Amino acid sequence: MNIEELREWPAEDFQANLLHWYEENKRDLPWRRERDPYKIWVSEIMLQQTKVDTVIPYYERFISLFPSAKALAEAEEETVLKAWEGLGYYSRARNLHAAVKEVNEVYGGMVPNNKAEISRLRGVGPYTAGAILSIAYNIPAPAVDGNVMRVVTRLLLMYDDISKVTTRKKIEAIIEQIISEQHPSEFNQALMELGALICTPRNPACLICPVQLQCRAREEGVQETLPVKAKKAKPKQKNMLALVVKNKAGQVLIQKRPETGLLANLWQFPNVEADNIEAIVNYMKETAQLEVDVNVTVKQHVKHVFTHLIWEIDVYSGEVGEWGEETDLESSSFKFVDKEDIDWYPFPVSHQKIIDRMVKGEE
């Protein structure tokens, strides 16, 4: 199917079937009760690579904490990360925060309503730009996510690899041809809803699909083999050694991660990629100037799987006595905190598991 053939494709029938189905079957989601572009924006960022059911409680809490672009712009980044804690892909939160500040300063708090300006905001790519323009401003712009690519490749029997950028662009061109000019917001949401509820990755419910008669994959019986997607490399394993250090006051040592890279700006327990205790003892000596007395027993093992990485973490406990006057934790990434204050700091889930066992569980 190319763009020329698409001109003869019955797009209006498709729109009618799809929009009617959507009106009858759409889920009642918090952001669907809103037209505030800021709130639509927040929901779209949260929904990147994240399931609706996971997002809902985060969205509710986030909006109550930061009800407007102004409120979010005025918040501390650590507060924003804390609100995002556990949701993953933390650069989304940092980019959203930076972009909202820009909207406040450059656009007077008004989310831009055109492709050029909105696409310039940090964290707003082709999908999110189209989603905000269509859903918040009812502008007929394509919003092509994984759902839409799955639906369209099946509908039009496309064997293009959806992991390629060129395929996404091709599908955007197709959507521009078939989108409802009268109801672009509902059209885009309906396509995604169809992908989420009917045209699922496995076992699609073709028998109750509102557009089954227009689906070429269904016609050929190959709906389960689409879309084509290149396989990703297996995640690489890293053996880590983490340390829960207490001082004489019973405070716990935590460390802020670097401002770029994996889990940027989140907090953690000091750790090294190694498999022997000497490595972490030396690390503490060199980076924090702390002489730590480490208990040789492994207190906990944490396995955490990322998209491209697997952490196998052996967790040890340790204590420090007095430390020299030259030790200046104030200006380093390290910090001793009271146990009851640790909840104020954003931690990745892997280290929340350590908090639960080693700090809250109190061995």
Place this chain on the structure above:
DNA sequence: AAGCCGGGGCT
């Protein structure tokens, strides 16, 4: 173009 960047839920 390819790699980096989380976490949870499904089969």
Place this chain on the structure above:
DNA sequence: AGCCCAGGCTT
């Protein structure tokens, strides 16, 4: 255990 997901940024 492998797959999926309302993607975008960096190199």
